[in-house]
Amino acid sequence: MNFKTLNRIILSLLLVGAFFSAFNYISPWLIIGFIIGYLSFILIISTNVQLDFFLKAFHNNPFEEDGRIALTFDDGPVENTLKILEVLDKYHVKASFFCIGKNIEQNPEIFKLILEKGHFIGNHTWSHTRKMGFISSEKMVEEIKKCDEICYRIGGVRPATFRPPFGIINPKTKRALDITRHKVIGWNVRSYDAIISSENMILRRIIRKIKPGDVILLHDTNKLTVEILEQLLLFLRSNNYRPVRVDNLFNIDAYY
Ligand SMILES: [Zn+2]
Known part of the structure; x- marks a missing residue:
């Protein structure tokens, strides 16, 4: 069932409910509860890319048998990205x-370095605005295209993949992606490195959950991530995991 049909059914049920409530057949609280429940449902399906409600995204590769996993870093490039790159180099990991378009504009040399070192680049919108859940599909298309353009202008690549800021995929994002044709890359292991302030706790969260084919979400904007990354790479190495780029893990094209 598509989202529009679902909304129509819900609206019809509400009208019927309001009618019966007006004649005291049912309590108005039942209707209020129903509305709150439905709004909560919308919030959950829109902010969890993992649920694949509006579109199918790549979250992990459950068929992976070879110990390959993907480390992904969101929200750069920033100064701290240089330290992340150093650690990745040290362990020969891709x-x-x-990347956020605005940050590429501010740090073009760091962006170029990511590419020169053979890492993968994906689109993470131009502005990463906190209002991402409320913008129109036209504005979303603009956000995605503007980020693509700067990737091409600075690095000569046009990303074929997109990661939604805050994991938000709603009907407007879906409409925008129908136009831009980007594949969506989610994740299935979230480190909460942007929220939790204890390195040990973040590392334990990742290690406890990890299995072959996983996609781990990290942030190169967070200073703690540098330390966590080194520990994580040591763990992966001693447990025969092999970090690869997401395009390798899913066998898809990185760029157009
Ligand atoms: Zn982000």
Whole structure:
């Protein structure tokens, strides 16, 4: 069932409910509860890219047998990205960076370095605005295209993949992606490195959950991530995991 049909059914049920409530057949609280419940449902399906409600995204590769996993870094490039790159170099690991257009404009040399070192680049919108859940599909298309353009202008690549800021995929994002044709890359292991302030806790969260084919979400904007990354790479190495770029893990094209 598509989202429009679902909304029509819900609206019809509400009208019927309001009618019966007006004649005291049912309590108005039942209707209020129903509305709150439905709004909560919308909030959950829109902010969890993992649920694949509006579109199918790549979250992990459950068929992976070879111990390959993907480390992904969101929200750069920033100064701290340089430290992340150093650690990745030290362990000869290739990773994936979902970059914000504005940050590429501010740090073009760091962006070029990510590419020169053979890492993967994906689109993470132009502005990463906190209002992402409320913008129109036209504005969303603009956000995605503007980020693509700067990737091409600075690095000569046009990303074929997109990662939604805050994991938000709603009907407007879906409409925008129908136009831009980007594949969506989600994740299935979230480190909460942007929220939790204890390195040990973040590392334990990742290690406890990890299995072959996983996609781990990290942030190169967070200073703690540098330390966590080194520990994580040591763990992966001693447990025969092999970090690869997301395009390798899913066998898809990185760029157009
Ligand atoms: Zn982000």
